[in-house]
Amino acid sequence: MKVLVFSSLAYSLVNFRGDLLKAMIDNGHDVIACAPDRDVATERKLAEMGVEFHLTPMQRTGTSVLSDLRLLFSYVLAIWRHKPDIVLAYTQKPIIYGGTAARFAAAGGSKPRFYALMSGLGQVFSTDADYPGWLRAAVVRLYRTALAHARTTFVFNADDRDDMMAxxxxxxxxxxxKVPGSGVSLERFPPSPPVTQPIRFLLIARLMRNKGILEFLEASRVVRQTYPGCQFQVVGRCEDENPSGISHEESHQLAAQYGVELVPGTDDVRPYLAACSVFVLPSYYREGLPRTILEALASGRPIITTDLPGCRDAIRPGHNGMLVLPRSAESLAEAMKKFAADPSLVERMGSASLEIAREIYDVRKVNHQLLGEIDLLRSSNTQTLQDVAHSDRHSQKQLRVRAEG
Known part of the structure; x- marks a missing residue:
C-alpha cells in the first residue's frame, strides 16, 4: 500500500516515528512523510530508510486562519498528488487538517483510509491553558470534523478517550x-547502572512552563537545603514562539539563579540518562504518553512525574517511581528527598522500570499492534513478533536464574 504521513516537525519523523516508518517499509509499503520544515539530516535519514519526503507549510503554534487554510489546501493537494491508500496523522494540526483534507479528497474521487495517532490533546486542553473559551470550542469542533470518518483514532493513555467523549x-x-505510546527501542536505549553518588535528578523536556520547569528549579532549591550534594540538570530546547515557552535569555538566567545545569537541547539524550539517578518530568501539559518517560524506563531509571493523564500511565507508584501533585514544587521536593535519603530506591525502582519497558513499551510490540490495526502487517511478521516475545521471556527467565543463583 501507499501511506501518507502528516507531521508537524521534520525532526519528529525520525526521532519519534522512525521505527514506525521503518516497520511500514519493512512490510513492503511505500511511505511518503510530510512536514513543514526543511531538515537536511532528517531528510537524509528518511531517504536511507526508503521514505519519500514532502514539504507542507504550517504555522505550528499560531492561530492564523489564512495559514491554516493554506495547510489544509497543501494536504488536499498532497493526497490528490500521491493517491495514498492510507493517511496517518499525528499531533494536533496534522490530525485536524489531515482528517479534513482526507474528507475533501474523498469528494474529489480519492478515498484514503484516515487514521489519527493522538499523542495527547494538545496545549489548549492543558490544566494551565489560558486560552479564550471560543478557541477551545473551535478546536473541539475542528477535531470532531476531522475524526468523524477516521477508521481508528489511536490514543496513548487511559484518559483521552473518555475526555474526548466528554x-x-x-x-x-x-x-x-489505546496503544502504549510510541514505544521505545530497547536497543537504542539500553539499560546502564544508575548513578547514586551523587544523586542526580534529570529533566528532559521542551523549555515550556507547563512542562514543570519552574517547579523543578524551585524543588532543587528546597532539596539542597537538606541534601546539598544532590545535583540537578535540565536538557531541552527553548520554545521562544510558544505562549508557555521560556526564552534562551530567561533560561540561562534561571539556571544561574538556581544553580542548575542547563543543556540547551541535544539530538542524543542517552548520555544524560546514563549519567542520572532519577528522571523527573513535573509536566502539567496535556500529554499523551511522554516519550522521555519511556526512554528513561528503558534506561533503567526510576521516574518522578505528575499524577495527570499520560504522565502517570507508565508509573506504578512505589514500584518504579513516584507521582506528585501538578504545579507543586513542595510535592516534587518531597519525592526527590526520598531518593536522596535512601539511594537504594534508585536501583530497586530503576530495575522495575526496565521490566515495565520490556513487558509493555518495546517499540517492536507497539508497532506490531499499530500495523495490525491499520492492516499493514504482513502475515510472515506475526511469527517474528512471537519469536521476539519468546526471546524476551527467555531472557527474563535467565536473568532471574542468575539472580537467584
Missing part, C-alpha cells in the same frame, strides 16, 4: 484504540 470530539460508536 468534550464532544467523538461519540461512543467511533473506534478508539
Amino acid at each position: 468534550l464532544g470530539i467523538i461519540n461512543r460508536q467511533q473506534r478508539v484504540v
Whole structure:
C-alpha cells in the first residue's frame, strides 16, 4: 500500500516515528512523510530508510486562519498528488487538517483510509491553558470534523478517550484504540547502572512552563537545603514562539539563579540518562504518553512525574517511581528527598522500570499492534513478533536464574 504521513516537525519523523516508518517499509509499503520544515539530516535519514519526503507549510503554534487554510489546501493537494491508500496523522494540526483534507479528497474521487495517532490533546486542553473559551470550542469542533470518518483514532493513555467523549470530539460508536505510546527501542536505549553518588535528578523536556520547569528549579532549591550534594540538570530546547515557552535569555538566567545545569537541547539524550539517578518530568501539559518517560524506563531509571493523564500511565507508584501533585514544587521536593535519603530506591525502582519497558513499551510490540490495526502487517511478521516475545521471556527467565543463583 501507499501511506501518507502528516507531521508537524521534520525532526519528529525520525526521532519519534522512525521505527514506525521503518516497520511500514519493512512490510513492503511505500511511505511518503510530510512536514513543514526543511531538515537536511532528517531528510537524509528518511531517504536511507526508503521514505519519500514532502514539504507542507504550517504555522505550528499560531492561530492564523489564512495559514491554516493554506495547510489544509497543501494536504488536499498532497493526497490528490500521491493517491495514498492510507493517511496517518499525528499531533494536533496534522490530525485536524489531515482528517479534513482526507474528507475533501474523498469528494474529489480519492478515498484514503484516515487514521489519527493522538499523542495527547494538545496545549489548549492543558490544566494551565489560558486560552479564550471560543478557541477551545473551535478546536473541539475542528477535531470532531476531522475524526468523524477516521477508521481508528489511536490514543496513548487511559484518559483521552473518555475526555474526548466528554468534550464532544467523538461519540461512543467511533473506534478508539489505546496503544502504549510510541514505544521505545530497547536497543537504542539500553539499560546502564544508575548513578547514586551523587544523586542526580534529570529533566528532559521542551523549555515550556507547563512542562514543570519552574517547579523543578524551585524543588532543587528546597532539596539542597537538606541534601546539598544532590545535583540537578535540565536538557531541552527553548520554545521562544510558544505562549508557555521560556526564552534562551530567561533560561540561562534561571539556571544561574538556581544553580542548575542547563543543556540547551541535544539530538542524543542517552548520555544524560546514563549519567542520572532519577528522571523527573513535573509536566502539567496535556500529554499523551511522554516519550522521555519511556526512554528513561528503558534506561533503567526510576521516574518522578505528575499524577495527570499520560504522565502517570507508565508509573506504578512505589514500584518504579513516584507521582506528585501538578504545579507543586513542595510535592516534587518531597519525592526527590526520598531518593536522596535512601539511594537504594534508585536501583530497586530503576530495575522495575526496565521490566515495565520490556513487558509493555518495546517499540517492536507497539508497532506490531499499530500495523495490525491499520492492516499493514504482513502475515510472515506475526511469527517474528512471537519469536521476539519468546526471546524476551527467555531472557527474563535467565536473568532471574542468575539472580537467584
